[in-house]
Amino acid sequence: MGSQSDWETMRHAVSVLEALDIAHEVRIVSAHRTPDRLAEYARTAAARGLSVIIAGAGGAAHLPGMCAAWTILPVLGVPVESHALKGMDSLLSIVQMPGGVPVGTLAIGKAGATNAGLMAASILALNDSALSDRLSAWRQAQTDAVADSPSR
Ligand code: RP5
Structure with missing residues (x-):
């Protein structure tokens, strides 16, 4: 983030x-305040054994895009809801990448962060049957938790 x-x-x-x-792992890496840290982090991510990167940022949210510029690992971008523009700035900063450097952009805020975790799990589950089973169980538990009718 x-x-x-x-x-x-x-x-x-x-x-x-x-x-x-x-x-x-969870790290603070700023595209603007710590640009060298970002370059080092993204450039070495694959060699360190990372498979997917979730990058969340707000405002002029250049972190996911610049991360994707330094690595071919899948990068999932989460637009953090900003105070000034409610995250629209973050969303547009992340989603509108130039062709050739992809960032998988999720929804603004909590839902996007949650789904980034689930999307990362889906990617990893392609080559991990035990994780695939855990993810299926997670989804089933979510389904089972939905009531047929609202409590009043
Ligand atoms: C972005 O600026 C960060 O991702 C954060 O969402 C936003 C504001 O950062 P702070 O001023 O709160 O540190 O780089």
Whole structure:
């Protein structure tokens, strides 16, 4: 994530990864404040054994795109809801990548962070049958938790 202030959103991605027992690391890497850290992180990610990167940032949210510029690993971008523009700035900064450098862009805020975790799980599950089973069970539990009618 681009800042400590993104944690309140990005913790929802981490919760999913924890629930599905997916090995992960959590770092603050800012495209603007720590550009060298970003270059180092993204350039070495594959060699360090990472398979998917979830990058969440807000405002002028260049972190996911610049991360994708440095690696061919799949990068999932989460637009953090900004105070000034409610995350529309973040969304447009992340989603409108030039052809040739993809970022898989999720929804603004908590839903996007949650789904980034689930999307990462889906990617990893392609080559991990045990994770595939855990992900299927997670989805089934979600389905089972939906009541037939609202409580009033
Ligand atoms: C972005 O600027 C971060 O991703 C964060 O969403 C936003 C504001 O950062 P702070 O000023 O709260 O550190 O780079």
